[in-house]
Amino acid sequence: MASRTLTTEAVVLRSIRFSEADCVLHLYTLEKGRVGAIAKGVRKTRSRFGARLEPLSHVELLLHEGRGDLHTVRGAELVRSHDPSRTDPYRLAAGHIGLEAVLRLFVEEEAQPQAFHALTRFLDLLDEVEAELPAQPALEPLVLSFQLKLLWLSGYLPHLAGCAACGEAKPLVAFSARAGGAVCRECAADALPVSEAGFLGIRALLEQPLAGAREAGLEEDALRQCLRVIEASYEEHGGFRLRTLAQTR
Ligand SMILES: [Zn+2]
Structure with missing residues (x-):
């Protein structure tokens, strides 16, 4: 088979450190979706790749497709370093939540340009975010909105228009990841209680562009409910929890 x-x-x-000098990179690419690659010599102080291949970096890569699972990085040009996010603890923590969400939800080598563009837009906006005290990265509206959009792009769109279990247009009082969305009082056994403000918040963060996430002006309680809905969706559909979310509590 010819290499390409x-x-x-x-x-x-x-x-991930791979040897004395090399790293294995988990990449999300525009052309092929999720790709693994080895960057040789990247950990040497005089590497030709410099610090370009760090988490959060948006780069243009020349990849060599070998016979194994891993590609080899042959060239790297920086598109955006995202240094303002890398050097600020709040932005960095929020950024790592977003990166881990992509890691867990987008595991296939399959181009999904909408997901790639959502990721680069998220990182661009994150560079400008100022933490509101007390700083709680897991409740950052931008990263909550990004995760809801990733769930939507993964096909796990939370159904919010009527009861996701019985289909009736009754008042919605809870969220059931198993039913795929909001549920009425009769269908709410084992479901996560969500207030009206919580549902308004989820809708706002889902429907607004990422740039509008912080302008939605949601209260902490609504943000907390959004986070619980996101985590319940991860557990139900993917069977996972985000390590970065557990760390920021
Ligand atoms: Zn119902």
Whole structure:
């Protein structure tokens, strides 16, 4: 089989030490979706890749497709470093939540340009975010909105228009990840209670562009309910919890 090279924009999701000098990178690429690659010599102080291949970096890569699972990085140009997010603890914590959500939800080598563009937009906006005290990265409206959009792009769109279990247009009082959305009082056994403000918040963060997430002006209680709905959806559909969310509590 002939080996090939590929040029693509990519975001570094995770970097793992592989040997004295090398790293294995988890990448989300525009052209192929999720890709793993080895960056040789990247950990040497005089690496030709410099610090370009760190998590959060938005890069243009020249990848060599070998015979194994991993591609090899042949060239890397920085598109955006996202240094303002990397050097601020609040933005960095929120950024890692977003990266881990992509890591867990988008595992296939399959181009999904909407997901890639949502990721780069999220990182661009994150560079400008100022933490409101007390700083709680897991409740940052931008990262909550990003995760709801990723769930939607993954096909786990929470159904919010009527009861997701019985289909009736009754008042909605809870969220059931198993039923796929909001449920009425009669169908709410084992479901997560959600207030009217909570549902308004979820709708706002889902329907607004990412840039409008912070302008929605949601109260902490509504943000907390959004987070619980997101975590319940991860557990029900993917069977996972985000490590980064557990860390920021
Ligand atoms: Zn119902």
